[in-house]
Amino acid sequence: MQTFFQQIINGLSLGSIYALLALGYTMVYGIIKLINFAHGDIYMLGAFWGYYVINVWHFNFISALLSAMLVGAASGVIIEYFAYRPLRHSPRITALITAIGVSFLLENGMSYLFTSNTRDFPQIIKQVNYHLGGVQISNIQILILATSCILMILLQLIIKKTKMGRAMRAVSVDADAAELVGININWTISFTFALGSSLAGAAGVLIGLYYNSIDPLMGMTPGIKAFVAAVLGGIGSVPGASVGGFIIGILETFVQSIGLSAYKDAVVYFVLIVILLILPAGIFGKNTKEKV
Amino acid sequence: MKANFKYNLIWLIVMIAGFYLINTLILVGVIDSFIANMLVTIGINIILATGLNLIIGFAGQFSLGHAGFMAIGAYATAIVTQTASSPVGFYASIFIGIIVSIIAALIVGIPTLRLRGDYLAIATMGASEIIRIIINNLKMTGGAAGMFNIPQFADWPTVYIMVCLTTIIIVNFIHSRAGRAVKSVREDEIAAEAMGINITKWKLAAFVLGASTAAVAGSLHASYLQTIAPNDFGIMESISILIIVVLGGVGSITGTFVAAVVLGVLDTVLQNFGALRMVIYAIALVMIMIFKPSGLLGTWEFSVKRLFSRSKRKERVES
Amino acid sequence: MKKVVSMAAIVMTAGVFAGCSTAKTTTKGNQTTGNTIKIGVNMELSGAAAGYGQSQKQGIQLAASEINKDGGINVNGKKKKIKLVIRDNKTSNNTSASVAAQLTNNDKVVAIVGPATTNAGTAEIPNITKAAVPSVSPSATDPAYTLKKNGKVQPYVFRACYQNNFQGATAAKFMTNTLKAKRVAVYADNSSDYGTGLAKAFKKAYTGKVVDSQFFTAGDKDFNAVLTSFKSKKIDAIYAPGYYTEIGLIIKQARQAGINVPIVGSDGMADPKLAQIAGNNNASKIYYTTPFSDDVAKANPTAVKFMNKYKAKYNQDAPTFSALAYDSVYMIKQAIENEKSADSVKIAKGLAKIKNFDGVTGNITMDKEHNPEKPIAIEELTKGKVSESFNVK
Structure with missing residues (x-):
């Protein structure tokens, strides 16, 4: 029984990491329907930024986190401005390839400039383990779990309650109509990218701290997993991304705990396909019926 | 009928001439084994990308799982030629690869092709990853170490002929009644259904045909390279095939040829840049997409027929 | 119908021609001319294994610059300098084969160091065998890597690591x-x-x-x-x-x-x-x-020298991958000096005959299957530091 609860904790903490990344995917997808392949790499940039400022400028945790969010936001906006904006009226698949190109550029550019060696992330928060009835949880796990829950609520509030959020929703439903009623589309999309990418920057520092290992290709695997999580939850939906992240985290943990670790990704993809067959637009996605 | 025969004959002559051109260049020594290697890689990529272009460009189904079907063909050849190490065994293995990949494509396609757009892309990506992970854990396939010392039966003439064959099949499919049905599904599913077209059937037909050509490419890849591993057929391989399709122009077979050649040459030239090669490649990719958003050739298709009719028209005007 | 006919025609004509006149390129190894010995590096510098590939590249470059500082490799009384041709194979089998073809045909290298992984390594074999250029992989560990399908040894494939x-x-x-x-x-x-x-x-x-x-x-x-x-x-x-x-x-x-x-x-x-x-x-x-324990290293002046030089050059402790790559270069040097020739076929012969070679990773003798025989040790870490070494017999 203890093992079971421990596995639940493991699953939740892994899930919160996927959820944190999936939120950024879902924000960008919601507004311009682009699979932002470079999202995982912005997460990598955030981690490297944290590594650099903590080691060289001796930032504390909070300032490292906040500055990484700024760096993430800035790089997201820059990427959007140079790589995606010129393609806003081109076929979506073109933008997708551009996103892949940007992702290649960030990965290989970083490994060219700073070598692809794995580095240990400075441990500025000392890990403390709490034991609750035989089940163990660390302070960093709680930190990540709490952060992703808080961010999810925060994002939901921004989208539903603020003026900017209303603009974002309007652009996502119909960009041309939104422009007609006086919404600055460029500004709204940039803001969305800034928001989504700042989440990735924060995730970089948090996850770097948690696992203590960063490298230029670190964004690839979790990037794809997080994207799968976002799709599973219904891409474009903020609660969907979190739920999708937690489902995948718990599923992966469960598969490994019953001894099928070699097939853990296969099972995740299988469940994904099955869920999509039952709910073709994910768990929280809106299934729009086409009208004739 | 007669008119078409003329154009087919021209194509045939072009193909044979191409064959002789390459052969002569090799005999003269202009093409060394390094360039021959590049040509074979380009050829295999052409087979893969035309198949994917059929699925994405003509049937309008966004598939990200092409590498999985390629893996099936590659492993079929590797396993079969291990025991039946003869040209007959090799061709039989291609056939087996095609059959298995058709079965796999049916299993994957029948349920998932109901999905749309990005959801379909992720589902097919997942399916292809499942294929790869199963291969990675089977004993028969050598696990993660893959298989090596595969006897080489595919040299450049085999690949050349296969490129011609698969292209002929796909182009004929596109220009046939079936092709028009498939394209109507791409344009508007509801309208197509109203016209009495069975959309599931035609989507599936394109998907299966694309998958079986991918299996052929996989067989050639395995036999030419003589070594394969599950990691060759990951998400990145599917993406690199997709890049060729989009770069050439979604819905243009000519474009796919051009893009495969351009990327193949670019990649080979970049080999001289050491560690910078992927950086330059990435920049080139982003630049091409920004300045040519609909791909190098868009949906433009090279056609001998049009070439002729245009020159005829000109003659008429002049006279 | 016409399609079937035309298709059949293509297959037949192409098939006939393919049978009789397709060109094949054959060479009998690469020779060294002039005053430099070209050594190719086919390495994972980007992609999944880039971290390991880059460590190995550093070891290779250290070895080459060291040899060149001493005047070069002694080929039958004449000192020739090493020129490295470093190419990235992207951790891709396909590219590894292409890099191997380029190194052997176009760059005319007489030996290759790399690749780091078994998969990229096996992809390289057909091309280097065709060109008769030997390759020493610092870290391809699959037992069958150096063997042909029938169990005989691959004549041009060597490794510097344990299987x-x-x-x-x-x-x-x-x-x-x-x-x-x-x-x-x-x-x-x-x-x-x-x-x-x-x-x-x-x-x-x-x-x-x-x-x-x-x-x-x-x-x-x-x-x-x-x-x-x-x-x-x-x-x-x-x-x-x-x-x-x-x-x-x-x-x-x-x-x-x-x-x-x-x-x-x-x-x-x-x-x-x-x-x-x-x-x-x-x-x-x-x-x-x-192979590279502190105990062994203390008794081995070559290793001490390597570790100090590595630290001085790259400002970090030498990883095993760099040591293995460093040894690979020196094994090629040894083979050239023993055979008194820097022709690729001779180097392959020399590599197969390496005996009591004093390497950083121990005293190496090539066995019949082109695997290095060298001592193995087990190290224990305590609080992140090597605390003890065990010899296993």
Whole structure:
């Protein structure tokens, strides 16, 4: 029984990491329907930024986190401005390839400039383990779990309650109509990218701290997993991304705990396909019926 | 009928001439084994990308799982030629690869092709990853170490002929009644259904045909390279095939040829840049997409027929 | 109908021509002309294995610059300098074959160092064999890597590292004899032949009970699920073959989960970064098989010299990968000097005959299957530092 609860904790903490990344995917997808392949790499940039400022400028945790969010936001906006904006009226698949190109550029550019060696992330928060009835949880796990829950609520509030959020929703439903009623589309999309990418920057520092290992290709695997999580939850939906992240985290943990670790990704993809067959637009996605 | 025969004959002559051109260049020594290697890689990529272009460009189904079907063909050849190490065994293995990949494509396609757009892309990506992970854990396939010392039966003439064959099949499919049905599904599913077209059937037909050509490419890849591993057929391989399709122009077979050649040459030239090669490649990719958003050739298709009719028209005007 | 006819026509004509007149290029090895000896490097400088490839590149470059500083390689009384031709194979089999063709045909190198992984290495074999240029891989570990399908040795394929069976069996013996471990869990890297091959070899040689056998994939960061399930199984030790990037995290997470049993691994762990990733306090009771132990190094002036020079040049401790790559270059040098010729075919012969070669990773003798025979040691880490070395017979 203890093992079971421990596995639940493991699953939740892994899930919160996927959820944190999936939120950024879902924000960008919601507004311009682009699979932002470079999202995982912005997460990598955030981690490297944290590594650099903590080691060289001796930032504390909070300032490292906040500055990484700024760096993430800035790089997201820059990427959007140079790589995606010129393609806003081109076929979506073109933008997708551009996103892949940007992702290649960030990965290989970083490994060219700073070598692809794995580095240990400075441990500025000392890990403390709490034991609750035989089940163990660390302070960093709680930190990540709490952060992703808080961010999810925060994002939901921004989208539903603020003026900017209303603009974002309007652009996502119909960009041309939104422009007609006086919404600055460029500004709204940039803001969305800034928001989504700042989440990735924060995730970089948090996850770097948690696992203590960063490298230029670190964004690839979790990037794809997080994207799968976002799709599973219904891409474009903020609660969907979190739920999708937690489902995948718990599923992966469960598969490994019953001894099928070699097939853990296969099972995740299988469940994904099955869920999509039952709910073709994910768990929280809106299934729009086409009208004739 | 007669008119078409003329154009087919021209194509045939072009193909044979191409064959002789390459052969002569090799005999003269202009093409060394390094360039021959590049040509074979380009050829295999052409087979893969035309198949994917059929699925994405003509049937309008966004598939990200092409590498999985390629893996099936590659492993079929590797396993079969291990025991039946003869040209007959090799061709039989291609056939087996095609059959298995058709079965796999049916299993994957029948349920998932109901999905749309990005959801379909992720589902097919997942399916292809499942294929790869199963291969990675089977004993028969050598696990993660893959298989090596595969006897080489595919040299450049085999690949050349296969490129011609698969292209002929796909182009004929596109220009046939079936092709028009498939394209109507791409344009508007509801309208197509109203016209009495069975959309599931035609989507599936394109998907299966694309998958079986991918299996052929996989067989050639395995036999030419003589070594394969599950990691060759990951998400990145599917993406690199997709890049060729989009770069050439979604819905243009000519474009796919051009893009495969351009990327193949670019990649080979970049080999001289050491560690910078992927950086330059990435920049080139982003630049091409920004300045040519609909791909190098868009949906433009090279056609001998049009070439002729245009020159005829000109003659008429002049006279 | 017309389509079928035209198709058949193409197949037939093409088939006929293919049969009689397709051109084949054959060469009889590359010769060295002029005052430089060209050595190719076919290496994983980008892609999944880039971290290991770049370590090896540094070892190769150190070796080459060192040799050139001394005037070069002595070829039959005349000193010739090394010119490295470094090319990136993107950790892709396809590209590795292409790089091999380019190095042998266009750059006319007389020997190749690399690739780092078995898969890229096997992809290289057809082209180097055709060109008759030998290749020394610093770290391709699959037992069958140097062998043809019929079990005979590949004439141009060599390696500088142990093959899996030897290392796995050594670890198994160590488990039983020294650690007295009776119940062992295996947790192996499933994304390359390295982890799976070692796990297989270990299981074959280990006489105790393998309680559980699980896998992870390169790039994974979270191992808590499997470790938690290990915890409830009363194990005496964990055998975890893989690279330091993942094993470091496994050590960290195992210790934090309260699993304090010994963790035994392979030479992919022998890197200073292991303890950094795991955290020094977690890196106790860690063992790994390695050719490059501190004890061996102290008795071996070549190794001491290498370690000092490496530190001076790159400002970090030398990882095993760099040491193996460094040895690969020196093995080629040795082969050239013994054969008094820098022609590729002769170098291959020389490499096969290497005996009592004084390398950084020990005293090397090439066996019949082109595997280096060299001593193996097991190092123990305590608080992130090497505390003891064991000799395993």
